[in-house]
Amino acid sequence: MAMLYAHVIGNFLFSSFPVHAMEDEALVVKCPQNCQNRTVKWYHTQTNQLIPAEEGGRIHSSGRFLWFLPTSKEDSGNYTCVTHYSNYTKQSTVSVMVYLHKQGICFPSQIRYPNDTGTLTSGRIVCPTIDNYEKATIVKWYKDCKPLQGPREKYSMGERYLFIKRPQKTDEGHYTCYFTCIHSGNVYNVSATRPFIVKEEVSSPIPPQIQYPADNAVIQVEFGICGALLGIGKQNIAVVTWEVNGIKFSYFASYREYYGESILTIEEVKEEDLLSNFTCIALNEIDHVMLTVTLQLKVPCKGDNHSTYTTIGILVLLSIIALLLILYQFFRIDIVLLCQQICKPYKTQDDGKIYDAYVIYPKNRTNEANFVEYFVHQILPDVLENKHGYKLCIYGRDMLPGEDAANALEMRIQKSRRLIIILTPQLIQCEEIGYEHQIALYSVLIQNNIKVILLEMETIGNYAGLQESLRYIIKQQGTIKWKEKHKECPHASNSKFWKLVRYHMPLRHKPSQLNHAV
Template sequence: MFVYILVPDGQPLAIKCSLEKSLKSGDYNLTWYKVGNQTAVPRDKLSRIHQQKNLIWFLPAMLEDSGDYECVIRNLTSCKKMFTKVTVFERIDGLCLNEKFAVEEVIFTLSSAKVVCPHLDHFRNAKNFQPVRWYKDCQLLEGKRFTFTNRDLIIFNVTVHDRGNYTCETTYTYNGKQYNISRDISLTVEAKHSPLPPQILFPKDKGVIEVELGAALSLKCQARLGIKKQPIAVVTWDVDNIPVKYSDFSRFHEETHFFEGREQEYYRETTLHITEIRKEDLQTNFTCVAVNEMHNTKATVTLQLKAQLGLPNVILIVGSLVLLVAIAVSVMLYQSFRVDIVLLYREIFQPYSVKDDGKIYDAYVIYPKSHTNEANFVEYFVYQIMPDILENKCGYKLCIYGRDIYPGEDTASAIEKRMQKSRRLIILLTCQLINCKEHAYDQHIALYNALIQNDTKVILLEMETIGTYEKLQESLRFIVKRQGTIKWKEQHTVHPQSSNSKFWKQVRYHMPRTLRSSYSANTG
C-alpha cells in the first residue's frame, strides 16, 4: 500500500506509519528506511531526518528528500511493510500557492463541511505550534460562514461556489528555530443526490401553440427534477391522457435526453415529434408529465390554426406601407426643397412684427478691400447687386463698410459697434482675401464673434472657386467645415438679378426673418 505526501522544500514534515492501526497491542519493532538504502533512518534527534518513536521527521524537508520510504513492523510472528511516497517541491518566491502540487480534497453540499490542513497531525499538540491561517485563492478567509479549529476549516452552508484553491499556513519552532508550514489544497465541492419537487420549465400550462395543417411539429418539455442524477426521473408526453409510448399513433414519437445545470441541478427534456398535424389534433390535449421520487406535475397545451390574413389585416398592412412610403417621400422632398419650403413658409406666415432684439442691421458685410483705383466685380457686387436684391427686393438692412460708416468715426470702434448691432455676418471668400497676409480688422472681429462669443451666425459667400480651402486661415476653415459655403455661379452681369435664383434663395434661407411691412413695401 502506498501513501502519497506533498510538501514544499524548507518546511518540516512528520509521517506516521499507518500500519500501526491494524496491529493489536503487543510487542513489535517499527523501523523506517528510504527505499534503496539498507541503513535505517537514524534515531538521533539532531539529525535533519530522523526517527522519533514511530514517526519519521524531516526538519526540514529538502528537494533531495523526494522518494519512497518504507516502515517495517516486526514482531515475533510476522514482518509487515508500508510504503510512503514523499514529493518535495520547490516553493517559488512570490507565488502564494502552487496548484500543480495541491492536495485534492472533496466535500459535499451540506449544511457544513470540514476541510483538513494535511500532514499536521503530529505538530498540532506541540507547544510551539501556532494557530492555522486559511486563505482561498490567496485571500484571507473571513466571515460568519467560516470558523477555524486547531488546524481545520469549517464551512457552513456549503455550495459549489466554495470550490477552489485553499492554503493553510502556520509556524512551528524546533530547537529554537522557527519553520513556516503551508499546505495547498484543491477543493472540489460535489452535490449529493437529493430530489426537488419536479418543476416543468416549459411549456407553460394551458399554453396554446399555433400550427398549420399538414406541417410537422416538435413539442419540447423540460423539467428540473433534483440535485445530481435521480434514481427516478421521468419526463414524458400524454396525448389525451394516454402515454405516447402506449398510443396507436404512428405520427407521434418521443426523444429524451438529460443534462446538468448550475449547482449540479438535474434536468430532463423530452421532445414529442409529430410528423403531420391533422384536424383532430386541434381538439387534443397534449400533456407533459414530470415524475421523480417526491412527486409528479403536469403541463397541458393545445393546438390552434395560425390566424389567416383577412381583409382588415391586409388593409391595415397596406395602409401602414403607404404611410411609411409617404413619410419617406416627404422626408426626401423636404431635403431636396428645404430652402423653398422655408422661404414659402416665411412668406405665408411671416408676422407683421418681430421681437425687438436690439439689432439695427440684418447683416454686416465683410469683403476684401481693393487697394487700387480700379473697379472690380466684388465691389460692384457689394455696392450694387447685394443692396438691390437683399435691401430693395427682400427688405433686409445691410451694413457695408465704406457706405454705412461715416467719415470722422473711429474706424475700429465703428466696425465693432456695427457688428454688435448686426444679426448676421456675411463674408465674401475670394482669392484676394485668402492670399492677403494681413487680414482686415473687421474680419478679425467677425471671426472672434462667431467662434469665441458664438453669438453671431456667419454666412460664407464663395465668389470664386477656392479649391481645397487649405490656404484659408484656420478659423475660416473651421466654419467652412461646419456649415459649408454658398457658391456664386451666376454670370458677372450688370443686369438686374432675380431674388428667386438658387444663389439668392440660399442666402435668404440663412438670413434672419424680415418685417412683412418692409418686404411688402419694397415688393409692392
C-alpha cells in the first residue's frame, strides 16, 4: 500500500511513505527506522512542531510509535520521526491521509491493503495492521461492505484471521475486518480491508486431520503433542499449533511436507493449568480443524510399588531359571548320574531282561594280546560291574559249554537292555559282518526294542568303510571316543568317558525272582 522514498542531504538520511486511514478510528504509525535503544522524536513536518510524548493527548508519540486517538480529517499531512546516530541523523516522513465516511462506501480504494501472497489465496485472510495495536479484538468481518453471511461451517475466525472453508470463485471480493483496541483504558475502533482471490488449483487435495490427541481427552502427562496430517505436497499454508485459553503458542510448531506436529511443553503444572482449555488447531488450504483437551495431575497408584516389586521378582526368577538351564546344559550328565545314585540306586522291574548290556567286539584271530580284548574282559567289567553294579554279557565269558552259538547269541541279545558295540578299524577290514552284528543291528533298527552304545576305541576317520547300518546309527547318535589320556588311568570311573557310558546305560536293576541267570 505504501511507496517508500529515500534520499541523502548532508549528514541527514531522509525517507518517506504514505499511510491511509479512516476518520474517527484509531491509527498508529510506526517509524520505519531501527530505533532500538535510541531516542525518537516526532514532528509536524510543515510547522516543525514537536509532538508531545505524554499519553492522554489525541495525538501523541510513544517512542517509535505515533498515535491518533482517534483520527480527524484535519490530521491529514506529513509527520517526521527523527533518530540521531553517531555521525548522522536519520529521519523519515510519513504522509497521513484521513478519509471521511461516505454513504454506501465502506472504504476508499486507496485504503485497501494488498494481497497477502501465499496465505490469502489458500482460504486464510489475515486482518491487516492488527498486530500494531495493543489488546486488539476482531469484532466483525465484512465482505464487499456487507456483513459476512453464510453457513456456520463455511467461516471460522481466529484472533487475527478469517478462514474460508473450501474457497470458491464466489468467495472472491474485498474483506474488511472491524476490530477494537484498548489504549490508556479507552476503547477505539479500527477497520482494515484487503482483497481475496481464489486460486485455480489447490495444492492439497485433502483437509487436515488431527491424529492425536482425541477431542475432549484428559492428558495425564507434563507435555502434550498435537500431530496432524496436513495434505500432500508442499503447501502455501500448513499450520499445527496450540491455543491455551485463546492465547496462541505457534512458535512450538514444526512442519514437514505431509505432516505437522506442535509440542506444548509445561515445565511445571500449576493449579490454574488444570482449569485451562488447551486447543490444538490444524489448518491447510482446504480446511481447518480444532479440538480441546484438559490436563489432570498424574497421581501415583497405591499399587505401583507392589507392581514394581512383582516385576523385579519375575525378572529375578526368570534370570535364575535361565542360569539353571545354562548350568544344566554344562553339567547335565553329572546331574543325571547324581540323581540316579541318590534317588533310585536300584529298581526292580519285570521286563524279561537279564543283562544290562550285551558287549559286541571284534574277535582277535591271532594269539597276540591286544588292548581291545583287555578292555572288554578286564576294564569294562571292573568299572561297570564291580564299581557300579551293572550286569554285562560278554561273548566267551558268559557262554556255556556245548551251547549252540547262534541261538545263544540271539537269546542273550534279546535278554539285554543295551548293546555296547566296540568300534575299531578291524570292522572296516572285515569282508562281511559277523552274525553277532547282524542280530544286534536287526534288533536296533528293525525291531527297535533295544538301544545301542557305540564305543570308538581307535580313531576310524570318516566312517566311510563301515557298514551302512552302522554309519546310520553313528549319524543319529554319535560315538563315545576313548582317548589316549584315558589309558593312564583306565579304571577311573569319574572320567568323562565313563560318565558318558554310564549316562547311556539303563537304570540299575535288582533282579526279580522270575529272572534267572542263563
